[in-house]
Amino acid sequence: MNRDELGRAIKAACANLDEPRVIVLGSQSILGSFDTDELPPATFLSREVDILPLSGITDPSSVEDKLLMLDSRLGEDSPFHTSFGFYVEGIHKDVVVLPKRWGSRLVHFVVDDDASILYGRTGLCLDPVDLCVSKTIAGREKDREFVSALVAAALVSVADIGARIVGGIEWPLTYTEDRTLALERATSWLASLPNAEGG
Numbered sequence: 001m002n003r004d005e006l007g008r009a010i011k012a013a014c015a016n017l018d019e020p021r022v023i024v025l026g027s028q029s030i031l032g033s034f035d036t037d038e039l040p041p042a043t044f045l046s047r048e049v050d051i052l053p054l055s056g057i058t059d060p061s062s063v064e065d066k067l068l069m070l071d072s073r074l075g076e077d078s079p080f081h082t083s084f085g086f087y088v089e090g091i092h093k094d095v096v097v098l099p100k101r102w103g104s105r106l107v108h109f110v111v112d113d114d115a116s117i118l119y120g121r122t123g124l125c126l127d128p129v130d131l132c133v134s135k136t137i138a139g140r141e142k143d144r145e146f147v148s149a150l151v152a153a154a155l156v157s158v159a160d161i162g163a164r165i166v167g168g169i170e171w172p173l174t175y176t177e178d179r180t181l182a183l184e185r186a187t188s189w190l191a192s193l194p195n196a197e198g199g
Contacts, residue, residue, distance in 0.1 A: 001044050001086055006031045007111040009049040009088050010123035012080060014111075016073050017053050017066055021122040023106070025096055026050030026089075027135075027146055032109040032125025040149040047086040048076075052093055054124070057103075067092060097137045097175060100168040102130045132161045136186045137169070144189065151193055158190050 006028055013022050024032060028049045036044050051070060056063035067090030074080045074088035081087035105127035126134070132150060135143035150156045165186060171179060 001028055001031065001047060002036045003031050005086055006049060008084060010109065011111045011121045012074055013051045013070060013088055014121040016069060019053055019055060021054045021124055023052040023054055024049065024123045024125040025052055025091055029125035029131055030128060032107040032123060033128050034155065040153045042145050042149040049088050050091040051088050052091055056093060063092065094172040094174050096172065097134055098170050099130050099133045099164045100170050105130060128156050129160045129164050132156050133164045136161060136190060137182055139185055148193060158193055162187060162190055
């Protein structure tokens, strides 16, 4: 995926939701901060863009129907997916583990839009360090590959990820695993990376 494709996904999501801004969660939010030629290949291979309507934060009661609409109109196997080769997945914030105050660090990715020339459509993308915190705690193999690639490319640092974790985590109510164990696993894995201090 590249920034043009991310922009198309943001524009389509905003148009279908009739909202000027959406939040981009998941790996492709990295394209809000870096272009593909700056990124290691492991970080932009996904063909899925995880999007939360901004109204999912401001008006949570309305979000479920909007997520279903995104999935049906722009999701996997939709005409949009068939036409462009990538798709949007509507995602609820309550399934994502993020560091505290993540909302104050969102990266604004503005897409030119003839329907809204003055302001454009905007994808509010996760800050790269916040994204890496989320993936480090999730701890799946693909998440670790993603974080490792960014650290190896010196686009984020182990120290910054670790400091963001220490600053506190915003745990969703749906998170049922042992939080202390999850943090211990995350910090232990971070310390094992080649670019970790002393590693």
